[in-house]
Amino acid sequence: MTDVIKLLSKNVSNQIASGDVIQNPASILKEILENSIDADAKNIKIILTNGGKNRIHIIDDGIGMSKNDAIQSFERYSTSKLTKIEDLFKISTKGFRGEALSYISSVTQIELETREKTSDLGIRLIIENGELKYKPFPIAMNKGCSICIKNIFYNIPAKRKNLKSSNLELKNIINEFYKIVLSHKEINFYLENNKKLLFNLNKSSYKERIIQIYGEKLKNKLIKIKKTTKLVKIKGYITHPHYSNSKKLGQYLFLNKRYITNKNIHNAIIASYEGILNKKENPSYFIFLSMDYNKFNINLNPSKTKVNFFYDSEIELCNNISSTIKESLGINNIYNYYYNNKYFFPLTEKSDLKVFNKKYKQIKNLFKNQSFYKNETKIHLYKWIQIYNSYLLGVIKSGLLLVDQNRAHQRILYDFFYKKKSKNLKIDKKSFLKKILSKLNYLGFKIFVLKKKILVQSFSLGIKKTNISKILEKIFENEKMKKNILYKYICKYFSLKKGKKISNLEIKGLIKKLFVSNNPYYSPFGEKILLNVSKEKIKKLFIK
Template structure:
């Protein structure tokens, strides 16, 4: 039998490596910008076409490469950062394995232009599918410019799996933001289809955060700084009142390398314990500086995971640093032993002689047991009789004082017959009263609706029921494009992050089908000119759109829904009546009628029951009856 094991050709091996390193255009953007940073550049420009599918170009003013380096950098495992195995544990650069350039060149048409300061001429290298097509000298500016054209052109299956331009653009923006946060001292710009999306001047970390996410973030930040013998921590965390329902702006950097770490995230969330609203996530941008010998960054192809030598100590230090910063800036509750601040509001600034103290007057001749000749009480308590309570209204007692006596003034309850209407031998008025009582619904803790049915009783979750009704309604609007809109008297504007702006662009046709009237205004701003008519009049249009985007991202991360289902679900959740909302009988009756008109009335949009029935037999069992 002949030998069957063979070495793969370099081009095939590079394509396999590309599957790990370059998963989408955003991966190539990340690798190219990191190489520019390692080259010492302080000005980097990113140019994109068709969300990186047609063109990704990175231009920097770094050290450049020689003729030989320009050619060998496309070879697999060619790197300038490692010479021996021990160097793996002293890495402070971004790239180090020498796979990025070879992987990109295997699946795209690449043109590299580079020149060192000491050279008179630069070098141009053109590669297609790992094959060098041309190399020649040319007069160039100092630094490097690399163009990646037609990504995955020779792997059609991989190219077909790429998402829409708006989705791929959001991934590119996320990678760009991470690098921009890690290096606020570097000028970065980003152009997409001849439009400049970012123009980030070199500055401080706080300035970079504000430039990336918007001016309103300036008031949301709390600085964190801690120095220990194990690690140094610096950065910012968000105030708890600005926490969101999605894990949007949460960034960890270890030695300026972005990482994902659930263990460290738990440390931060633990620091927010008891001051954060349920199911919300705070903003944080935190940098951890640690000895490279105490970590291993070569544990994941994308280098976003790290192993630590002493992770428990890092957890404790990080938690304490965040908690101390929140307390230092009066975010967490604190007790002043000199004066409890809650008492300060009770102290009036008026002079003592201007304060009017309440007085009590009474009738010394009042006898509550006095009766007339027929034995009836003369001094019966009445809500309008102030002397009967010994109180003079003229001294400024609040009008709602009478609420303490409303129980005594309640009308006596009428016991209705417990027989069917047709079996009652009474006049028509009583029959009508009993028939009407069958349409009565009751609320339990402003959360559940109770209704009597033939076999027992029925409990309905009012929020889940309304979400189901709205979900099916919005799905219908998306299918027939007939969502009615309510024009705003005064249009409002909403400023979004760049990623959310791209998300809004992607959702715009569906949002208009639902009844939203939106139009872009500037680079990251939308004007809200109308909202769906069924959302009501007294709503904050900006908050509706913000909550819709947050719910959409949250559903996408957890449920993996398609866009239309996700959008209908998100808007239904945002606009449904909430637990704790009181409803009158007509509102409850209308809600139940609309629920039973749905295709799936028994199941909520999250797969949980909306209706629970309790039979008479179950009630009898509870009471121990046979």
């Protein structure tokens, strides 16, 4: 019997092995970009043709390579980053040139130009099928490296056919590009495709880099997180709950500046929003972790995106991340946080008499488009329900919180009109009425002061016509009435009454506005608004 087992050539074995590392143009981009970053490049330019299918040209200003190193870098298992197996677990750089370039050169056509700082001239190498096509020759060039990779899988037709359209391959490249540039804010990146500029990113802060990629729309929706423990340093940004989406967009986790995926950490991040978002909503996050290399192993797969954490460090890490996010969201304590007006949950809206007479119409947009509430609170983010159409029940960290909706609304209205000014000033009836007209208009009225009479053209939902008359009569019957007394009458007659059903959005709006008050505990009439039942008290109720 003749021998049938043969040793594969170096090029064929590289082509087979490349399948683990090189799947598409995006995976090539990743490997070459990581080499540029390892070479301490401060400026990296990427030029693509047809989404990288025909050309990926990367130019950097890194340390460059000598002639011998440049040639050696295309040999498999060649690297400057380790000499023994123990070094594999201490590597702080992205990867090995010999890992990437030997595989890439076996399935593409490569032109490499490089010059190190100490050399007057650089060299050019042309590689096909993993072999030097010509002898290296000197060229004049700047310090750094220029590598042009053409025609991916040109020598493996079956794989070439499996490539997606140019647009889809470009999309894959941009996704990989994001994973690199987000964690390397200190580097300037330039990306173009078919001579069209896609990104020109200047070095920046983490927040600025996120905005450079996702646009100004994200600027006021990012919440900073930062914490240092014995195990890990955590920093980055999460998005405000109101910016959640149904798709898992913008979810990035980095470990020592390397993009990673970890299901347990992801679940811990999502769980931190529990009670704020529903199951179909997803927050965006950009979280950067720094840990000692002896706490994890990142060499589980060629792409180095999966991580194995040693001992119980993964559990501790998840707890650290979760607590950091909760603190930043304000779940562990109530604190003021700025919201743009478009995030206000309105309670009533302006209406004419026809709408007013529809008894079952809900109250909406009470304070629509008002800017005087500059600070809002996070307590509205807890779970709230209405009970008996009169009270609001919230499940908060310390236990249960009951809110009297009528008294709460009185407090909101009183603060709205009063605003802590001119507390004891006596009023002139007509001039004062003119002053409050603009505020009454916020409540949905159209009131005109004529020479001999007052014309009320429209009413706000839920307000009885007789109540308007009573308020106006109070203004005119006593010229010496103090403003604070008049305001009490206003909020008494105009406030949301017990027995009135309101929607979930209206509940959130009411709670949100109540807790920006300087006194959310008592109504203008000194009546208690809140009742707190602590966890401890609840537990005692069930003791045998």
